[in-house]
Amino acid sequence: MKKLLAILSIVPIIFLSGCWSSREINTMAIVIGIGIDKTESGYLVTVQVLNQKAIASKKPVDEPSVILYSEEGKNLEEIMRRFTTKTSSILYNAHLRIVVIGEDVAKDGIKDILDFFARGHEFRTDFFFVITKDTTANRVLSILTPFEGVPGMKMFDSLKNSEDTWASTKSIRIVELVNDILADGKNPVITGVEVTDEITDNKMATTSIDALKQTQVTNRTKYFGLGAFKKDKLVGWLDEDESKGYNYIIGNVKETVGYAEYGQKVKITYEVISAKSEIKADLVNGKPTMNVKIDIIANIGTVDGEFDVSKKENEKILSDIAEKKVKLICKKVLNKTQKDLKTDIFEFGEVIHREYPKVWEKIKDDWNNEFVNIPVKITVDVKINQLGQITKPFFIKEKE
């Protein structure tokens, strides 16, 4: 009797609990990318679905590796369901890699979109957000890519790699994005994507599989910089230099390359191998001021012109001109955000909040206006690590 009771109580535990959603992989439409554009009636959602047949085949097939489906509707959940009227299988969103938000949508605010992605149980939290510039999300997702046959994967990898080695982009996931929007002393940035040579070329070319048969296609997706937000609304764009400056200030540079000029003829390229930043707030006459300290370790990449980097006295020049250059681009982005965009994307507010909570309480409500006038002091320290495999340029000696 006791045994029977034990069995009767254990069996329901096994069979009445969750995890019932068994689905075979071949019955799923794996969504790699989602694009959201604005239309008159609401949103136009484009999904990039994996075409397993094209990838599976060992022989070349005349089918693209992904298929796009578009659907219009008032809200995202409804549109996602309506896709079943067009596709044979149910969309599977767990492997979503990239969400492309149209510029129009971003300007109007992305709160509702984020709610959809944060609420859905199927979404993982490791996909990236990007915004389009001068084009639509649908167009961005439709462009086929070589090497990495799945365009969504290509965009995902490219964003990660460019952030790590070029520093003009910033990958942002949903958790960080929502936190940035919610925080008082902070505003998000999202990397912008554009389609190159959009106007001059035949638009159809790159969306057809024929594009993959050419070595050079002008239409490519390209990350060009960051879009600055005020809360959840896009307010303006930072160009490549400004984006890099932004990443220097917030300490998001892992590796990058930059050049500095010495005099008229000498141009030196640096390979930044490590960059750290420290943002601190100070009170001057009861008013907060910001101190940004950036420490950079760099190698010498190339030396253009007559300049002997191996000389001891030139060592200081090398770091001085680099420091000046970094300071310049940081100033540039600060100017732009303070004067033009008027949005604190650097978390200055959060820093004040942490260090002077009482001062923050007073200025919190009017932070956007306070930010515009806040003095920021930038100090840059560049250390030269290695001069490369050769010391002074070959050509100097020949002339002597």
Added chain:
Amino acid sequence: MKFLENITLKKKKVDEPVSVKNISKNIDENVTKIKNELGDASDLFINFSKTNDNEGLGYVMIYINTMVDSNIMSDLSIELKEILKLKPNISKPEDYGDTLFDYFSGFRSCSQGSEIADVCNELISGSVVIFVEGCSKFLSIKMKAVQARAIEEPTSQTIIRGPKEGFTERIDINIGLIRKKIKSRDLRVENLSVGSVTNTTVSLVYIEGIVKDEILQEIKNRISKIKIDGIFDGGYIEEMIKDDRYSIFPTFMNSEKPDAVAGALLEGRVAILVDGTPYVLTAPALFVEFFQVSEDYYHNFIITSMLRLLRAVALILTLLVPGTFVALITFHQEMIPTALLISIAAQREGIPFPALIEALLMETTFELLREAGIRMPKAIGPAMGIIGALVLGQAAVEAGIISSVMVIIVAITAIAGFGIPSYEMSNTIRLIRFALMFMAGMLGLYGVFMGLIVLVLHVCKLKSIGVPYLTPVAPKINGGNKDTIFRFPFWSMKYRPAGISGTSAARVDGDETVTPSQKEKQEFR
């Protein structure tokens, strides 16, 4: 079932219900009785003789032809005649029995008796029985033929380094092999007889002073309670005296190698030898033992530790790989890295079966191949390999019924399965693997873990002759883990396993037992 205190000398009682009758002084009467008892077997040879050709003292030699060594039979008959001739002065025929016994017991194993039942027992165990006219005692001389395989390399437990001899089917040779390894006064051999019809000799071998008494008594007790008509291998005993009768986990270790058994004895285990089989059981057996081989102790301890770790990995792989894979691709696709998912999705494109069916199909095919391969005549063996490569390989993938990733999964499982040294344990794991695969197919990872929890609970509950199966891990014995997943060097393994051995004396101790080279090392330190 009775203890035979010593089969060769003092056999007193028998278990068969034979009519207890004494031997008469008349030879013919005795012969008739014996013929009746043994049903006039065709291989029963009865040799009437007289000391002087046709006159003189009459005597008879009886033996079962198929059991005795016929080469020395002729010697024996001549010897016998000579002795009887040389002793004509004996007045009473009754004394002939003692005279012959005195003579032969000097160099042959012989015994005397006066009951017909004893005569029969002696005959069936390969003795020659002699009756002398007018004597109411019989003399039996062991003349058992040495029908045995030579000592060969074990076929099922091969090694690279270490002793290569293996046990044979003869129990006395097997005991000799163990004695050869352990030349100690404390090595004890106790003979029991199991099987009401077969009367198979079962020997318990242990080292007095190292063995734990409770364990030894428990084993003796349990074996003496076995009631069965016959046994042919240790497997019978294992199944009859197991602690948990329904468990699929082996709780007795078996070995074909004297060095492995000797090693077990030194740790305080009891060896159970069964006549007629080269497999010797040792008990108590712990879970970790099934992942150790005798060779572990002959190689460098670091290498051995790594190999044991590898076997642990093999256990996890062979147990969990198919189940986890099925669970991942039918329930938890979000857990697979995107690039891998794309690759799997591409391979599964066009496969008509669900993943569970696909996995079962492949695993069953593999098990079938394995089963067929064991009993395959050697001449057809290569054909098996070719067919195996077809059904488990590229052909199955190209036919579009199996995805190539599943072929790899099955292959990994198979290789890992062979990585477990014990055949019994690997069979157990095979079966559990299928159960976990079903659980995975129905409930996903949730099911896999549910199965694992039940499995761990079961293994925790198991005991081998009263010793918890997971000793020395659970219950944890301090310092007892020196010979589990890692093998510590001998100089650091000072004590015998605490749960098994009855002595707390050190194995490697003080200055007396260290070898000169170790002394040198100590001096260097």
